[in-house]
């Protein structure tokens with residue numbers, strides 16, 4: 001039986017991915033094999049000897065001591081893309097809000113009613129100030145074509161928009177799921193010069209922080225409408241507020257409200273609702289549990305932040321899963337132990353990620369603790385697991 005400790009409440013759909021005949025799951029497991037966590041702070045967590053993997057139901061892993069896990073040979077998983085549909089749907093809402101002044105219109109109604117006015121008497125006259133353009137026939141620039149960006153780009157084509165997408169690091173998965181109708185922009189200038197609407201779906205990092213600034217806005221079309229559901233710091237607040245004031249930017253809709261932005265003209269602030277759907281929480285939990293299960297049962301790694309993606313079909317009677325430093329001669333040392341013991345290697349895959357690497361070795365016969373311990377003793381090896389099929 002594998003023991004899985006939950007450090008937060010995990011959606012029942014996620015827990016049902018862990019077969020009761022093979023897993024005990026609770027918040028009180030001791031010497032657990034795996035941990036399921038959402039936002040609990042694990043920075044000071046004392047790792048029990050059995051702990052092999054931590055799965056975060058969510059994308060960020062700031063609450064997990066990833067470097068310490070790597071040194072202890074503990075795999076840290078996250079669930080990228082599990083909330084992509086939720087954010088995509090909010091992006092459609094934001095595009096419409098950027099156009100049709102729905103938020104300002106409802107605020108106006110609330111104010112009329114709060115002021116004792118007869119809304120039915122004023123609505124037809126009052127609505128003129130909230131007229132806004134349709135999306136159909138307009139151009140949309142999508143910056144960042146990852147899990148969310150691709151879905152936003154695809155659905156925008158269905159709304160009748162001409163879509164340009166920019167992502168210098170486009171993944172194969174993203175390229176395969178992207179509609180053929182999307183024009184791939186080779187630089188940001190193409191997006192800025194051609195698009196009536198721009199939506200950002202990139203991570204915030206050294207390269208992207210403040211990317212929507214005065215210089216970028218200068219290149220954009222007059223009256224551009226900007227959507228930012230990715231991270232507040234991607235947009236320079238002073239620059240967008242100034243551009244909104246002079247009408248260069250017609251609307252800014254963001255999921256990252258600040259007091260400063262609230263004073264801006266044509267700004268719509270959403271209270272960070274991007275991933276706030278029950279389905280998104282459930283998707284994250286299911287994905288986290290499946291990642292944990294595939295690692296514990298098969299040694300396969302997918303969506304880890306500290307180790308490479310590596311999945312291998314079973315081809316022997318036993319499997320050695322070796323987490324080690326990414327240094328020379330590791331493979332020859334591992335296979336050297338096996339050949340000394342006359343053990344045939346059926347299949348071997350090795351991949352690295354930064355300072356660490358992972359090797360899966362399927363072997364044709366079972367081995368004893370002696371061979372496993374000999375691999376464990378190789379300098380640079382951080383964790384060895386021995387699985388039988």
Ligand SMILES: NC(=O)c1ccc[n+]([C@@H]2O[C@H](COP(=O)([O-])OP(=O)(O)OC[C@H]3O[C@@H](n4cnc5c(N)ncnc54)[C@H](O)[C@@H]3O)[C@@H](O)[C@H]2O)c1
Pocket residue numbers: 080081083084087143144145146147148149166167168169170171174201202203204207208229230231255272273274275276
């Ligand atoms: N509002 C919310 O609640 C919410 C929820 C989920 C994610 N997000 C944000 O949305 C972002 C995107 O999420 P995702 O799941 O699509 O991530 P992802 O990793 O699947 O996609 C990000 C994409 O951005 C691309 N990229 C990186 N740097 C770039 C650059 N300089 N120019 C253009 N493209 C660049 C990457 O190649 C990748 O394809 C996340 O980083 C996160 O900050 C917000």
